[in-house]
Every structure is written in structure tokens, then in C-alpha cells.
Amino acid sequence: MKIRLDKYLCDMQVGSRSQVKDAIKKGKVLLNQNVCKANDTKIDPAIDLVFYDGKELVYQTLYYYMLHKPAGLVTATTDKKEPTVMDALRDLPGKNLAPVGRLDKDTEGLLLLTNDGEMAHALLAPKKHVPKTYYVLLEKSLQDVDIRRLEEGIDIGDAKPCLPAKVKAIGALEIELTICEGRFHQVKRMMEKVDNKVCYLKRISFGPLVLDEKLEKGSYRPLTEKEIEALKNRA
Numbered sequence: 001m002k003i004r005l006d007k008y009l010c011d012m013q014v015g016s017r018s019q020v021k022d023a024i025k026k027g028k029v030l031l032n033q034n035v036c037k038a039n040d041t042k043i044d045p046a047i048d049l050v051f052y053d054g055k056e057l058v059y060q061t062l063y064y065y066m067l068h069k070p071a072g073l074v075t076a077t078t079d080k081k082e083p084t085v086m087d088a089l090r091d092l093p094g095k096n097l098a099p100v101g102r103l104d105k106d107t108e109g110l111l112l113l114t115n116d117g118e119m120a121h122a123l124l125a126p127k128k129h130v131p132k133t134y135y136v137l138l139e140k141s142l143q144d145v146d147i148r149r150l151e152e153g154i155d156i157g158d159a160k161p162c163l164p165a166k167v168k169a170i171g172a173l174e175i176e177l178t179i180c181e182g183r184f185h186q187v188k189r190m191m192e193k194v195d196n197k198v199c200y201l202k203r204i205s206f207g208p209l210v211l212d213e214k215l216e217k218g219s220y221r222p223l224t225e226k227e228i229e230a231l232k233n234r235a
């Protein structure tokens with residue numbers, strides 16, 4: 001599909017519409033190795049070579065980010081009252097980004113954001129059973145009988161019991177819990193059913209994606225090609 005050169009440059013976040021027009025007028029844009037000074041030149045991003053300020057631009061329309069969600073943000077694209085995860089992603093390239101799935105306001109950790117609706121839909125499909133692992137700090141130690149109930153598939157009062165979860169004890173009050181569904185407040189409700197309480201919850205993996213330890217709370221980074229490929233395979 002052909003688009004105008006100025007629109008292409010705006011989509012690539014090279015600058016605002018007026019900055020882009022100015023750059024084109026000043027001869028900073030090469031189209032197929034020739035200076036192009038006409039804003040409205042129609043180009044095909046899949047075929048034409050565009051250089052801006054000496055650098056080749058690679059057209060991208062799908063974007064994937066990993067956010068280390070801090071507590072205090074709601075997982076939504078907009079909210080009338082509360083700050084949302086989108087507030088952590090200011091000035092990002094990629095229009096129509098949205099979170100994939102949901103973390104509670106007080107939950108921290110790995111949140112995937114993308115404008116690849118098809119991938120998001122596939123990753124969230126219940127029958128895909130995409131595993132999510134949470135670090136959970138509990139009020140009390142889990143007993144063996146509790147672990148057995150969680151691992152067999154605990155009934156939390158929904159139409160069906162939960163699918164079997166995996167519990168890995170990592171301390172007296174700490175576990176890593178892997179679940180393959182995404183029910184509302186699922187981890188908290190599972191813990192309540194074994195007469196316990198979640199004091200702190202952090203998602204550490206989502207399918208093949210693992211929270212990057214170098215990402216500070218509240219910061220984000222684009223996924224690597226390898227991570228995108230692994231997600232595509234999982235979806």
C-alpha cells in the first residue's frame with residue numbers, strides 16, 4: 001500500500017508533521033538514493049528505500065513492549081479516575097498500543113503491550129493455556145494439603161474449578177505460582193480458598209517472556225526479535 005512520504009516519516013516518529021515537512025524541504029530525506037523534496041510523493045514502504053539524515057528507516061507498524069508495571073497503575077488504556085499503565089509509556093512509537101491481559105492495580109511485574117491485536121487475542125484465548133508465573137508473598141506458610149489442592153485444580157466458586165497450578169516453594173512465606181488461565185483476581189482468590197492471603201504479587205513470566213531483571217519498576221523496553229518470535233510461536 002502506498003502512503004505519502006510525510007505521513008510515512010511521521011509514522012516512523014521522525015518528528016511532527018511540520019518538522020517532517022521542513023526536513024523534506026531541506027533535502028534531508030533520500031528516496032531510493034535521490035533527494036526528494038516533495039511531501040506528497042507516494043511511496044511503498046515495502047519496496048522504497050528511505051534515508052533520513054543519513055540513516056535508513058525500516059518501516060514498522062506492529063510494536064511490542066515489556067513493561068515492569070509498578071503498583072498504583074490500573075491496567076487499562078484510559079480511566080476517568082486513576083493513572084493507567086499507558087501513563088508509563090509516554091511518547092512511544094506504535095499507535096493503538098494496549099495491554100495484553102490484566103494485572104490488578106496493586107500487582108507489579110511483567111506486562112506485555114502491543115498493537116498486534118491478532119497476537120493479543122491468541123495469547124489470551126482460554127484454550128491456549130498460556131502459563132503465567134507469579135512471585136507470591138503470603139501471610140502464612142502453605143501446608144502440603146494446600147499445595148495439593150492448588151495443584152489438583154482448586155474450586156474458587158466459578159462455573160469450573162481452576163486448571164491445575166504449579167507451586168514452587170522458595171521461602172517460608174514465598175512461592176512461585178504458575179497458572180494457565182487469567183481469571184479475575186485469580187491468584188488472590190486461589191490463596192483465599194486455602195485460608196491464606198496474598199501480601200505482595202508480582203508477575204515474573206508470561207508464556208515464553210520473562211521479566212527483564214534490568215528493567216526498573218515503571219520502565220519498559222521493546223521486545224527483542226527473539227522474544228517476538230517466541231510469542232508468535234506460542235500464540
Ligand code: URA
Pocket residue numbers: 102103104105107184185186187188189201
Ligand atoms: N491474580 C491476581 O489475583 N491478581 C493479578 O493481578 C494477577 C493474577
